[in-house]
Amino acid sequence: MIVLEKREAPSRLWAWGSPVMAVLLTMVLGGLLFAALGQNPFTVIRTIFLDPLFSEFAWFYRPQILIKGAPLVLIAIGLSFGFRAGVWNIGAEGQYIVGAICGAGVALALYPMDARWLIFPTMVLAGASGGWAWAMIPALLRVRFGTNEILVSLMLVYVAEQLLAAMALGAMRNPEGMGFPGSRNLSQYPSAANLELISGSGMHWGVVAAxxxxxxxxxxxxxxxxxxxxxxxxxAPRAAKFAGVNPARMVLICMGLSGALAGAAGLFEVAGPAGQISIDFNVGYGFTAIIVAFLGRLHPIGIMAAGALMALTYIGGGIAQSSLGLPAAAINLLQGMLLFNLLAVDVFTTYRIRLLRKEVT
Amino acid sequence: MRDTLLNIAGLTKAYGSVVANRDVSFSVGVGEIHALLGENGAGKSTLVKTIYGLVKPDSGTMSMRGAPFVPADPAAARKAGVGMVFQHFSLFDALTVAENIVLGMDNPPSPRAIAAEVRRVSDQYGLPLDPDQIVGDLSAGERQRVEIIRCLLQNPKLLIMDEPTSVLTPQEVEILFKTLRKLAAEGTSILYISHKLSEIAALCEAATILRLGQVVATCDPRTTAPREMAELMVGQVLQSPVRAARPEGTMALELTGLSAPAPHRFGTALRDIRIAVRAGEVLGIGGVAGNGQDELVAVLSGETPSDNDAVLLDGKPVGRSPVNARRALGLLCAPEERLGHAAAPEMSLTENAAVTAITRKSLTQNGFVDWSKARAFASAVIAQFDVRTPGPQHTAASLSGGNLQKFVIGREIMQAPRVLVVNQPTWGVDAAAAAAIRQALLTLADEGAAVVVISQDLDELMEISDRFCALTEGRLSAPRPARGLTVDQIGMMLGGAHDMEVAHVAE
Known part of the structure; x- marks a missing residue:
């Protein structure tokens, strides 16, 4: 008989060992999944986890890790404050979109003015404010009316996506774009572009901010x-109240912080790697950041490592899609599997397994 | 010498490296009221759980009327004639008394038959109870009656009562004792678990005293001095708290007609509460839990804001001041719930010291916590209050109840409060720690602080308070000098027992 026995104290070894276990387990289960899709599991796992770092094109992929990792880390750090305090912002994706729209809005409004010292900082500020404002909606609703911030923030993601589409097709559409949806390309507007600081390194202002x-x-x-x-x-929420923490203010600050960081991440993305407001601007960083936050144990250094790992799966997944013809959903599945496995393996931080022979009475 | 009902020989049970019972032997006679006495953690619960079939012993034997008794589960124990009333009731608030009783039975008859049966038993044993009432509307004493009647319907030969009086008023205790005596006279044996010595002396004919899982003595509580039993139980000589005569101090804390709505559905509203506590005085507030104690503490600590003028600290209105502003002025509180309210379970003692001490001990600089200063303060509390722990880096949850309580109370006392409010300061705390805490509260008052002690333990309140008042359903009685108050008077202040007029044992 297998029995789960509670440990006297949570195991420190397992607290940090379980993310590693979860990654290994995900490789195994992911391998089985890819085998079921008719692929060689070893090739796929190697393509996703190793090729971006060590293949002959690694010089191209490595900077991508910074580019894709920065928004993940930026958003996940914000989320981790809320998650630690019991405030569940699930809608960072929406705040990311709104931040990008607001930041890009500033640049597009001032185009083609030439004043980088003014425009770029204002864009960053506008991006962060946009994300903050979007996050304030669920925060205020929770504080004022006791609504569930998980549901409201999640639903607002879909509202933000509609807003994005409306912007890309309407107000922000490039007047010189021959009717195609999407805004002007900000990375070609020197006063607004979030370019690499060192050529070929992937290091842009978003990475510095992260x-x-x-x-x-x-x-x-x-x-x-x-x-x-x-x-x-x-x-211990009651102990916090006893220590003088105002629970409502805690909700507002945590939601605001995560919203502002997600908004800033959106801005850095739209002004740099993405370049423009387009219908499919958002690629799920806001949701993946939830995985990054937990995989990193809600610890800033852990989040940095987890952000790099998840960036790797994005890049590796992209390679696997193009070179092996894997469906994009398989990569999403792999990322979801990682969080799932982490939650499962986490049992061992507070419990240990014991094998018992059946008791004879 | 009467016949033996239950005999226990050499019972041992260990949980990992912790031995809960070591070679425990004793026997209970037919119709005997037998006390099982011991501190928290002495192994009483494990022992009765073994008898009730919830725990399997590692070694040792039990026999019932000479026949081997090896209950596989509680159902088997009930079948063999063992009934148990737990300290924490297992009742459904939304169901009626009769429905609750049916749910707990192995072969339930129809609800109608049960209702009649409940009436018969409650009449016979003087336990007034209406089978059609909803349990949610009952007092704690009445809920306990439901549990007792549930047991009695099974005609038990042995009835186990686990700390039955902790939720009762003195009058309700008297009703319970009458019932138990009548049951014993009819031949039911009773195993009575408690740490309240006066009750045991009044009720029981024999006592087995446990300490650290072992039987340390058996005695006749009617002839043994309570102090002697207490020392057997604790294993050391107990110090009674001493108090110096205190001069009348200035007015420190005043509540002037404080009212507050219930914070949630099962909370209690506070109604027109008036308190005046002078510096150097200990005010005792008695009452059964759930009568507004938590709500009163929250209003005093600042967790629940009230009318600004309803709470006066040294004459200054603070009813709207937040928690830490009150701390700055010297109004400190120690809430009842140690884990989760007074302290965060998974945080270290250093961090827990910072929970309340940041303001008065200036543990921050420009918003940054000075953790070495916090650690020093935690260590000072640990040293001063004899908290048994390897060090301040250990978590609050790793401490025993008594040690954590010493830490929590010590944390407030060492901030030199002007007014200290403590709720259930010795609840679930072993006797030695309880004595230390009481002494610390008295010393604090001697040094000129005003102390408000809210407690269910009337003996404790009589021992340390200068004046006493009772909190019942959110109302506070007028205070009276504690010296010379009789148990009856206290009982009347507490609102008396429920259904006093019908409470009589059928002769």
């Missing part, structure tokens, strides 16, 4: 009284 955010989050969580209150609110 790194700064990681350091800021680390210091806040470990040293600042706000970080202490965030942890307290998540672990």
């Amino acid at each position: 790194l700064i955010t990681v350091i800021f989050a680390y210091v806040t969580l470990s040293r600042h009284v706000f970080g202490f209150h965030v942890r307290l609110a998540g672990q």
Whole structure:
């Protein structure tokens, strides 16, 4: 008989070991999935996890890890504050979109003015504000009327997608675009472009922002009284209230912070790698960031590592799609599987398995 | 010498490395009221769970009327004639008394037959109870009666009562004792678990005392001094708290007609509460849990805002001040729930020290927590209040109840409060720790702080308070000097027992 026995204290080894286990387990289960799709599982796993780093085209793929990892890390850090405090913002994707729209809006309104020192910072500010405002909708509804922020923030993603489509087809459409949907290409507008800081490195302002955010989050969580209150609110809400934490304010701050960071991520994306507001601008970073946050144990350094890993699966998945003809859904499935496995393996941080022989009475 | 009903020989049960029962032997006679006495963690619960078939012993034997008794599960134990009334009731609030009783039976008859049966049993044993009432509307004492009648309907030979009086008023305790005595006279044996020595002296004919899982003594509680039993139970000589005579201090805390709505559906509204506590005074507030204690503490701590002028601290209105502003002024609280409210279970003692001490101990600088200062403060509390833990880096959940309570109370006391409010300061705490906590509260009052102690333990309140008042259904009685109050008077202040007029044992 197999029995799950509660540990006296959560295992520190497993707390950090389980993400690694989850990744390995995902490779195995993913391999089975790909085998069922008629692929050689070893080839697919190698293509997804190793080729971006070590194949002959790795010089092209490696910078991509920074480009794709930055928005994931930026969003996931914001989410991790809320997740630690028990505030569940599931709609970062929507805040990402609205941030991009607002930031791009500033640039398009000022086009073709030449004042990078003014325009680019204003765009960043507008992007963050847009994401913040979008996140305030579920936050205020929860604080004022007790609605569930999970549902409201999630639903607002679909509203944001409609808004994006409307913008790409209407207000923000490129007047010189011969009627095609999509805005002007911001990466070709020098005052607004979020270009690589060092050519060929993938390092753009979003990456810099992500790194700064990681350091800021680390210091806040470990040293600042706000970080202490965030942890307290998540672990023992009544104790947090007793310590003087205002629960409503905690919801507003956590939602606002994650919204602002998601909005900023959207801006860095639209001004750089994506270049323009288009119907299919968003590719699910806001949802994948949830996986990144948990895979990184809601810890800033862990999130950085997890963000790099998830970026890898995006790139590897892209290679697998083009070279092996795998469906895009298979990659999404693989990412979902990772979170699923993590939750399953996490049982071992608080429980241990014991084998018992059937008791004889 | 009467016949033996239950005999236990050499019972041992270990959970991993923790031995809950070691070589426990004792016997209960037919019709005997037998006390099982011991502190929290002495192994009483494991022992009775073994008898009730919930726990299987590692070794040792039990016999019932000479025949081997090996209950595989509670149903088998019930079949063999063992009934148990748990400390925490397992009743459905939304169902009637009769429906609840039917749900707990192995071969339930029709609800109508049960209702008649309930009436008969409740009449016979003086336990007034209406089978058609909804359980959610009943008092704690009445709920306990449901559990007792549920047991009695099975005609038990042995009735196990686990801490039955912790939720009862003195009058309700008297009704319960009459019932138990009548049952014993009819030949039902009763195993009575408690740590309240006065009750055991009043009720029981024999006592087995457990300490750290072992039987340390058996005695006749009617002839043994309570102090002697207490020392056997604790294993050390107990110090009674001492108090110095105190001069009348200035007015420290005043509530001037405080009212507050119930915070949630099962909460209690506070109605027109008036308190005046002077510096150097201990005010005891008695009452059965659920009568507004938590709500009162929340209003005092600042977790629930109230009318600004309803709460006066040194004459200054603070009813709208947030928690930490009140702390800055010297109004500190220690809530009842240690884990989850007073302390965060998975956080270290250092972090838990910071939960309330940031303001008064200036543990922050420019918004950054000075963790080394917090650690020093936690260590000071640990040293001063004899908290048994390897160090401040250990989690709150790793401490025993008594040690965590010492930490939580010590954390407030060492911030030198002007007014300290504590709720159930010794609930679930072992006797030695309880004595230490009471002494610390008295010392604090001697040093000139006003202390408000909210407790269900009337003995405790009589021991340490200068004045006493009772909280019943959100109303607070006028305070009276604690010295010289009789149990009857206290009972009347607590609103008396429910259904006093019909409570009589059929002769």
